[in-house]
Each structure stands twice: as structure tokens, then as C-alpha cells.
């Protein structure tokens with residue numbers, strides 16, 4: 001229902017007009033991206049996450065929802081340290097995905 | 104001996120020789136022209152500095168002629184190379200010496216045919232044109248047979264490489280196979296020609312020489328002339344800056360595709376991955392196959408074992424790094440948020456301990472370090488107790504050198520502010536970057552194996568001797584990179600019995616967890632780990648000890664016995 005105003009900005013994402021170029025490109029070269037279960041282990045250990053809002057789990061979500069600008073901003077924080085890859089419960093090669101996103 | 108000074112059969116040789124000489128001179132100018140200005144200055148200077156000049160002579164003789172490094176690894180292959188290279192060199196030298204024994208031929212118009220020109224081919228076809236004195240004849244036959252004995256081994260190696268102790272050999276294309284055939288037949292043809300003086304064999308001998316020299320620049324045999332240049336450049340202390348230019352180009356042409364690094368590379372446990380080894384990387388680079396060489400550069404774990412076994416000392420890891428650095432990225436890092444980060448600790452500690460990201464994931468090492476430093480009564484401080492800044496090496500490994508600077512600057516600032524005079528690291532990955540890239544004048548950088556060894560030797564730490572059988576794994580970035588082999592072993596021997604692994608020290612096998620690789624999948628890494636564990640279990644130890652948090656975490660996935668960090672072993676055996 002749309003009253004023409006709201007208290008908080010809408011977090012609604014219209015999936016029909018979302019631009020998924022980056023995500024689809026990633027999916028092609030990193031099929032393991034699909035196996036993420038959003039457990040959050042990567043975020044919990046993140047070195048950059050200690051100082052900023054960096055979170056790989058959220059980064060994936062942003063890309064899946066086409067929020068490319070936000071994702072691009074977030075990934076600049078990453079130190080590529082590889083902790084996330086070591087703790088990932090699905091053995092996803094996160095460090096490679098992180099590098100690929102910046103290409 | 105035939106009373107003439109020219110015969111058309113020398114022409115193929117003369118043509119081939121002229122071609123290859125021109126090619127080499129042009130190539131030499133190209134490599135030197137592609138060096139940066141500073142590198143070129145360094146190069147010229149190294150040629151006249153007595154120390155490097157001596158090293159140049161020593162290595163050119165030792166490596167190009169006698170292949171000392173191959174002898175050390177595999178005496179049969181060593182003999183094969185020495186027989187061919189040294190034997191060939193000697194018959195060329197003796198051929199030229201024999202020019203002095205020449206007497207002018209009677210009834211031949213020497214004036215019309217300058218001696219300078221005949222000197223070009225006389226040494227190669229001496230027996231046809233002139234008489235050899237008995238001593239020289241003997242020497243010539245001796246070296247010729249020596250070469251042929253080397254070629255026989257090469258033929259055996261090609262047919263059945265396992266006889267000479269090589270598991271995997273490289274597979275070559277048409278050009279390489281053809282030039283090899285030419286090389287194998289040159290000397291038998293010469294022998295037959297000299298002994299029988301049948302014209303057809305003189306022709307075959309000369310044509311073989313032509314084929315060999317004409318194809319030389321386009322095949323792996325280009326390493327013969329290039330290796331000497333590579334030795335000079337290496338001793339000048341250069342680093343490859345671009346993957347296919349200057350110094351790197353000299354290295355590309357110096358790799359003879361011997362394939363010794365294929366068996367050595369931990370990735371080769373899976374035959375499918377043996378195409379990712381340095382031998383193939385160098386070949387792809389030479390062929391200008393950008394995509395494949397890029398892929399291999401990003402797959403390699405940078406463990407350095409291929410460089411350790413390489414008989415030519417090709418710095419393939421450095422070339423791979425220069426290849427990674429050449430990739431343009433669309434998004435650059437922004438670590439400016441670090442500016443606001445300050446450690447609130449001000450202390451007067453003399454020892455600063457930096458755990459680093461990997462040790463953060465293995466807190467038992469941190470606990471053990473704390474225990475050890477307490478027991479030794481050291482004035483210490485933990486630099487990144489509550490999570491710190493990454494050392495920057497993982498970023499450097501991706502080739503993003505500029506982007507690692509902010510992290511390194513922050514850490515430098517924190518270390519300097521602490522006032523500590525010693526920095527202790529339990530992670531070899533950090534150790535390498537702190538040692539090589541950080542500017543920390545006046546601060547001693549120690550790996551915890553060195554530090555603990557020192558504490559025990561000074562009597563500050565007392566440990567209990569028990570009967571446990573340990574095996575020690577040399578982490579790549581501690582062992583091969585810095586040669587820290589003895590300290591950890593001495594520490595372990597003061598606690599228990601040290602059993603040997605199958606491959607040790609510079610031949611140790613990477614655990615498979617390396618941050619150097621971006622492309623290896625978890626499954627491929629697991630295969631490497633399993634193989635490395637097997638190697639460590641060779642003498643049935645009770646426990647595996649390592650000195651790297653990443654090795655520890657990686658081995659723990661696959662090892663049948665307990666895996667511990669050296670600090671843990673010491674901490675649990677303190678008195």
C-alpha cells in the first residue's frame with residue numbers, strides 16, 4: 001500500500017529492474033558463489049570488519065540485489081587477508097571472488 | 104685430408120652460424136635496451152666490480168659448461184649435460200687451437216681466399232681440410248665420443264625417463280622435436296664423416312648444423328647462448344619488472360624446459376595440475392600466450408620450490424609476481440579508514456609481538472606465546488590483541504603493491520610508537536613482508552622460532568625433555584625464503600626426538616594452504632595437503648610440528664596425528 005509518504009526509506013528492491021551484470025559475471029567464473037549459506041563466519045572474522053562495515057556476506061547480498069555502487073564502496077575496505085576464506089563453512093574461495101569483483 | 108680450402112658443403116653451416124650470431128646480437132641489444140635506466144647502470148657496474156665479475160666467471164663455467172647444479176640433484180643427468188655442453192665446447196676450442204698448427208697448402212691460391220674466412224669454418228670441418236696432429240686427433244675423438252655418450256643418455260631419457268630418475272618430462276611440439284633430432288645426429292654424422300670421409304656425411308653434418316642453428320632461436324635450445332647473459336644480469340641484482348621484457352625476457356629464453364620443476368612442484372600431485380608448473384609457465388610466456396600465463400601466475404602458490412630446484416636458477420616466482428602486478432584493476436582499495444586507528448596502549452615493553460591475521464585464527468598460538476614470554480620474564484606487549492591491521496603481504500601477493508602501502512604505513516607507525524626494539528612474529532607470511540618491505544631501522548625482526556631458540560639458549564626458558572617423536576614441517580616463507588632451518592629443529596630437539604620427513608628444508612612440500620594462490624580450489628588444495636602430510640608421516644612421528652599458523656590450520660584438516668605449533672609444544676613442556 002502506498003500512502004505517498006513513509007517513516008523510513010523503503011528497503012524494497014524491485015527485482016525486475018535490478019542490474020545483475022557483476023553478479024552474473026562472477027557466477028560464471030566462480031560457481032561456488034552459489035553455495036553460500038549466509039552463515040556469516042566470513043563476516044565474524046573479517047579484519048577490515050573490525051574497523052568498518054565490511055562484510056563479505058552482505059557484499060554478496062548487495063550484488064545479488066544489484067546494489068553495485070554500495071558493493072563497490074564496501075569492497076574497497078577489504079585487505080585481502082584471506083581470513084574469510086579460511087573460515088568459510090562451505091569452502092568457498094572467497095579471496096578469489098573478492099579479487100575478481102575489483103577487476 | 105683434401106688439398107683444397109673450400110667445399111660447398113660448408114655453406115649450410117656458414118649460413119646457420121651467421122644467422123644465429125646476428126639473432127643473438129640483436130636479442131642482446133633488445134634485452135639491454137629494455138632494462139630500466141637504473142637497472143642498466145647496475146648491470147654495467149656489476150661487470151667491473153671484482154666480486155660480481157668473479158661470480159660471473161665462476162657461474163658461467165660452473166653452470167653453463169659443467170652444470171654443477173644438475174650434478175647435485177641427479178648425477179646421471181649431470182653427466183648427460185656436461186658431456187654434451189663441455190664436450191662440444193672443447194671440440195670448438197680445440198678446433199680453433201688447431202688453426203695454429205696449419206701449414207700453408209702447396210699449390211693452393213691462399214691469397215685469393217682470405218684466411219679470415221677459412222678460419223670461420225676450418226675448426227668445424229678440420230679433418231676434411233687439414234691433417235690433425237696425433238695429440239689433437241686423440242683429444243678430438245675423445246670429446247666427440249664423450250658427447251655421443253651424453254646423447255645416448257638423452258635418448259634413453261626420452262624413451263624411458265624413469266631410468267634416469269625423472270617422473271614427468273615435458274611434451275614438445277614439432278620444432279622442438281626436430282631440433283632435438285638434429286642435435287642428436289650432428290655428432291654421429293661428424294664421427295662417421297671424419298672416419299670414412301664419405302662426402303654425403305660431410306653434407307649431412309653441415310646441414311644438421313644449419314638446422315640446429317637456424318631453429319635455435321625458436322626453440323628451447325636458445326638457453327645455450329642466453330644463459331650466460333642471464334647469469335650476468337642475475338649477479339647485477341636485478342628484479343624482473345615486466346613479465347616479457349628485459350631481465351624477464353632473458354630468463355624466459357634461459358629456461359631449457361628441463362622439467363625438473365614439474366616433479367618438484369606440489370601442484371603436480373594431480374597430473375592435471377602439472378601444466379601449472381613453472382616449466383609450462385615459462386613456455387607459455389615465451390610463446391606469448393597471455394591468457395594462459397596469467398592463469399598460471401594466479402594459480403601458483405608462490406612456495407618457491409621450483410626456484411629452489413631449478414638448475415638455471417630461473418626466478419619464476421618473481422616473474423609471476425610481475426605478471427600479477429601488470430593486471431589493471433577497475434576498483435582500487437581505500438584504506439583511509441585506518442588513519443583514525445590508534446592503539447591506546449602505551450607501554451615500555453622491549454619486545455613487541457604481532458600475531459597477524461592467521462594467528463588470530465589460531466588463538467592457541469597467541470596463548471602459548473603469552474605463556475612463553477611470561478615464563479621468560481620478558482617485558483612484552485601484544486600489538487594486535489583485539490584485532491589489528493593486516494601486514495600487507497596477502498595484498499602484495501595479489502600484485503596490488505600500491506594498495507598494500509596504507510596497511511604497511513599504519514603498522515610501521517604503531518611499531519615505531521611502541522618504542523620496542525624487537526618485533527616478534529609467529530607467522531612466516533608476516534615475517535617475510537616485515538623483513539623485506541618494511542622500513543624499521545633499529546628494530547630487530549624475529550620469527551618466534553628464532554626468538555624461542557634464543558630464550559632457551561640464554562637459559563631464560565627451561566623445558567622438559569620427553570620421549571615424543573616429532574617431525575618438523577618447514578614453512579615455505581621461513582625455510583626457503585630465509586633459510587631458517589636450524590633454530591626450530593634445535594628447539595624441538597631440546598624437548599623430544601626429531602624424526603626426519605621425506606622431503607626437508609629447501610625441498611619441503613608446501614602445506615597447500617598458501618595465500619599465494621588465488622585460483623586453486625579447496626579440493627585441489629586438499630590433495631596437496633594430503634601429499635604433504637604423507638611426506639611428513641614418512642618416519643611415523645607422534646606429532647607434526649610447524650611454525651606457521653596457516654600450515655597448522657591446513658594440516659589439521661588432513662593429518663592422522665596431532666598438529667601443533669612450535670610455540671604450543673614449548674609452552675606445554677615448560678618447567
Ligand code: SF4
Nearest residue numbers: 046078079081082084
Ligand atoms: S580478505 Fe577481506 S573480506 Fe576477507 S577477512 Fe580479509 S579483509 Fe575481510
Ligand code: SF4
Nearest residue numbers: 036037039040042088
Ligand atoms: S563463510 Fe562462506 S558460507 Fe558463510 S556467509 Fe561467508 S561465504 Fe557464505
Ligand code: SF4
Nearest residue numbers: 368403404406407409
Ligand atoms: S612456486 Fe611452488 S606452487 Fe608455484 S610453480 Fe613453483 S613449486 Fe609450484
Ligand code: SF4
Nearest residue numbers: 358361362364382413
Ligand atoms: S624453470 Fe628451471 S627447473 Fe623449470 S623447466 Fe625451466 S630450467 Fe627447468
